[in-house]
Amino acid sequence: MERDASPSHREVRKSRREMVVLFRRFMLRQGGRQELERLEQFFQTAIQRDTAAVAALVRANEQLVIEHTRIRELESSCRAAETRAASVDERIAELTGREREFEALEHLLRTKHDEREQSLIAALTQANTDHVTLARRLDLAHEQSVQTTQQIVTVEREAAERESALRAEAAQAAESLAKQLHDFQSAAGEREATLHAEWSQRLVDLEARARTDRDHDAQRIASLRQRLATSEFRLAMVRHRLGWMWRAGILARRMVQQWLGRGDAWNTVQSTYGQLKEDTVLFTPSRRGVRLQPSDDVRTVPYVSYSLNLRRRNLCGVQLAAVVDEPHTAGSLCVEIVSQNQIVTQAAVPLAEIREGVPVSFRFPAISATATEPVELRVFVRDASTGVRVFELRRWTWGGLGRLVRHPFASYLFSEGTDR
Numbered sequence: 001m002e003r004d005a006s007p008s009h010r011e012v013r014k015s016r017r018e019m020v021v022l023f024r025r026f027m028l029r030q031g032g033r034q035e036l037e038r039l040e041q042f043f044q045t046a047i048q049r050d051t052a053a054v055a056a057l058v059r060a061n062e063q064l065v066i067e068h069t070r071i072r073e074l075e076s077s078c079r080a081a082e083t084r085a086a087s088v089d090e091r092i093a094e095l096t097g098r099e100r101e102f103e104a105l106e107h108l109l110r111t112k113h114d115e116r117e118q119s120l121i122a123a124l125t126q127a128n129t130d131h132v133t134l135a136r137r138l139d140l141a142h143e144q145s146v147q148t149t150q151q152i153v154t155v156e157r158e159a160a161e162r163e164s165a166l167r168a169e170a171a172q173a174a175e176s177l178a179k180q181l182h183d184f185q186s187a188a189g190e191r192e193a194t195l196h197a198e199w200s201q202r203l204v205d206l207e208a209r210a211r212t213d214r215d216h217d218a219q220r221i222a223s224l225r226q227r228l229a230t231s232e233f234r235l236a237m238v239r240h241r242l243g244w245m246w247r248a249g250i251l252a253r254r255m256v257q258q259w260l261g262r263g264d265a266w267n268t269v270q271s272t273y274g275q276l277k278e279d280t281v282l283f284t285p286s287r288r289g290v291r292l293q294p295s296d297d298v299r300t301v302p303y304v305s306y307s308l309n310l311r312r313r314n315l316c317g318v319q320l321a322a323v324v325d326e327p328h329t330a331g332s333l334c335v336e337i338v339s340q341n342q343i344v345t346q347a348a349v350p351l352a353e354i355r356e357g358v359p360v361s362f363r364f365p366a367i368s369a370t371a372t373e374p375v376e377l378r379v380f381v382r383d384a385s386t387g388v389r390v391f392e393l394r395r396w397t398w399g400g401l402g403r404l405v406r407h408p409f410a411s412y413l414f415s416e417g418t419d420r
Contacts, residue, residue, distance in 0.1 A: 067181050116173045123166050231328050264291040270357040279411040294389040303380035306408040313371035317413030319359040321391040328352050331384030335362045338376040339369045366415040
């Protein structure tokens with residue numbers, strides 16, 4: 001604004017000096033020195049008034065620059081407040097919205113300032129145009145001196161009125177900007193106080209939630225410790241009973257019965273294994289000379305292998321009869337299907353979920369290879385700390401002197417759209 005006002009002031013002074021010289025020549029010719037001195041004094045007064053108006057405009061521009069600096073300081077304070085709240089995502093979102101409001105308000109202030117500045121520049125341009133018109137009228141003073149004097153008086157009156165109007169408009173603009181800046185500062189203070197209160201309340205809520213979570217975790221730990229103590233007590237009781245059974249010779253008599261051939265559990269197994277018995281009869285080629293007995297401890301071998309020739313497609317599950325020496329123990333019982341020396345699928349069940357008399361169910365994606373070729377079923381354990389056995393059909397060749405032939409005691413699950 002200061003650069004736009006200075007050239008206009010120089011042009012006005014130059015045009016007025018030229019008018020003074022021309023009018024001086026004219027008055028010297030006419031002999032009116034007193035009138036010339038009066039006009040020179042009038043022109044000097046007008047120049048001083050214009051200089052004061054330009055200085056007032058420059059001061060107003062400086063005041064606007066100071067107000068802009070204060071606005072930038074407020075923006076810096078807002079950004080610092082946002083940096084302090086960077087740890088909470090929701091606060092950042094709210095501050096971002098408020099920052100956009102501040103930017104919109106700043107844009108509005110800048111727009112109003114630009115409009116005021118353009119209006120002032122337009123007024124100055126109009127004043128310059130009036131001074132040019134006055135210069136042209138002075139050029140015609142040689143022909144009409146009386147009319148020129150009246151025109152000069154009229155122009156002076158108009159210039160004074162325009163100058164008063166410009167001063168009043170500048171004062172109103174400065175007062176309006178000061179009021180808007182005060183309102184903006186008040187709104188920024190209120191928003192900052194509101195944000196501080198919200199952040200404090202949220203921090204209190206977070207601390208209360210953290211205390212509640214700690215109390216809940218402490219209760220869960222106490223419950224788990226109580227369950228662990230109960231499990232350890234039950235485990236001690238089971239071990240005590242096993243030791244008592246061993247000392248009483250019960251396990252020894254069972255081993256003798258199995259060795260003598262009376263250890264077939266086919267007719268004594270629980271009724272819950274009825275589906276396993278049906279599928280075993282259906283898919284076992286021959287049951288001659290076989291006995292349903294528990295296998296050796298699966299932990300002692302990499303896996304127990306069975307050959308399956310189901311001639312059904314879309315096998316999606318297997319059910320086995322498993323026995324765990326100590327219940328509620330860690331580890332898992334696993335199965336896998338192998339076709340052409342490649343593992344097709346695997347499934348696992350935690351040992352803690354195995355219950356006596358309940359078939360153990362393994363689920364996996366449907367397999368179509370079982371319809372055209374035999375596959376291998378492998379049973380193994382992972383991270384087991386106690387003995388694990390599965391019921392199987394066993395037969396010793398050569399009267400017990402040959403190799404052991406195994407068949408699975410299992411039930412098979414097929415996906416929909418296939419018959420069993």
